[in-house]
Amino acid sequence: MENAKQFRNICIFGAGAIGGALAARLASSPMLKGATVTAIARGAHLKAIREHGLSLYEPGKTEPLVATFAATDTAAELGPQDLVIVTLKGHQVTSASEDIAGLLKPDSRVVMIQNGIPWWYFHGDKASGLEGRQVEALDPDGLVWQRIGPERVIGGVIYQGAQMLEPGHIRLTSGGLLHLGEPxxxxxxxxxxxxxLLEASGWTIKTTDRIRNEIWLKFLGNAAFNPISALTRGRITEIMDGPAVDLVKQVMTEVRDVAGRLGCPVSETVEQKMEHGRTLGNAKTSMLQDLEQGRPMEITPLTRAITLLGRMANVPTPANDILLALISQLDETMAKARATEA
Incomplete structure (x- = not known):
């Protein structure tokens, strides 16, 4: 097929649970036979991939997919790539942007799969009246905008349960769905x-001409559950059955109001999204996992962004403002503890 010939060099930048699964499936795809798939990984996970390949445990299958592909922690070792798929968290992109830029040639495309509001959000946005606006907090000093360029971007919103079992071993816990769209x-x-290309490697893909609508639909849940779970140490079921459930509703309502004012009406009501949250059961949010593992939390794309966009849209966000203050304080406390331990 023509697309298999065009994208002959593909780099997955950030081979964690989602990125590793993408790399494993792409490297095993008959459609990409003869192409080069490379993953940027680090530490024990990188060592395991190099020595034994990556074992991917998929729903409904008794044996893992064991994929072998090139992996490195040094992007500068690689030549120009036709396609770079970035699966880093939003707060990690700035520090990686120079390495990502080094992989690009004039016609390279970059798929950004990220939760929350991305750095490129207003590029090509005809609905908000803020087309081309850069948000300093999402992209300090405009470094990502300059180095990668929003014109290269294809936005991605993924629904996929994934867990790193141990280095070199990843489990997918649901069927998965990936929305893709040009800004x-x-x-x-x-x-x-x-x-x-991605569908042929085993993903369910939906393309859309309204990728921001998909960003906001997922963000409706992320903006509420992530910071509340980190502050309470609660899993989603515990939050929905506890005293913070009214706060969940307030946060979601503010997010939905901001989205609507920016020209992106959310297709689910707050009540529907809350009921959907209940189906996630005992899941831990990514922010809670980061907190428990002593890592910096993804505060700006998932919490600060809604307060900033609320001001741009003239929509008050008092519940989100309080969450931002509290989660920022917690993050600062954790950073001091890490510094003391170091």
Whole structure:
């Protein structure tokens, strides 16, 4: 197929649970036979991939997919890539942007799979009246905008339960769905080709001319559950059955109001999203996992962003403002503890 010929060099930048699964499936895809798939990984996970490949445990299958592919922790070792799929968290992108830029040639495309509001959000945005606006907090000093360039981006919103069992071993806990879209809304040939490439490797893909609508729909849950779970140490079921449930509703309502004012009406009501949250059961949010593992939390894309965009849209966000103050204080306390331990 034509797209398999076009994207001959593919780099997965950030081979954690989601990125590792992407790399494993792409490297094993008959559609990419003869192509080069490389993952950027680190530490014990990198060592395991190099020595034994990556074992991917998929729903409904008794044996793991064991994939072998090139992996490195030094992007500068690689040549120019046709396609870079970035699966870093939003607060990690700035520090990695120079390395990502080093992988790009004039016609390279970059798929950004991220929770929350991304650095490129207003690029090509005709609905908000803020087209081309850069948000300093999401992209300090505009470094990502300059180095990667929003014109290269295809936005990605993924629904996929994934867990790193141990270095080199990843379990997918649901079927998974990945939405892809150009920031401009164009249904471009390259968007279609990348979608076909990923679908052929085992993902369920939906392309859209309204990728921001998908960003807000997922963000409705992330903005509420992530910071509340970190502050309470509660799993989603515990939050929904506890005294913070009213706060969940307030946060979601503010997010939905901001989205609507920016021209992105959310397709689910707050009540529907809360009921959907209940189906997630005993799941831990990514922010709670980061807190428990002593890592910096993804505060700006998941919490600070809604307060900033609320001001741009003239929509008050008092519940989110309080959450931001509290989660920022917690993050600062944890950072001091890490510094003391070091």
């Amino acid at each position: 401009s809304g164009a249904m471009s040939a390259e968007l279609g080709e990348i979608a076909n």
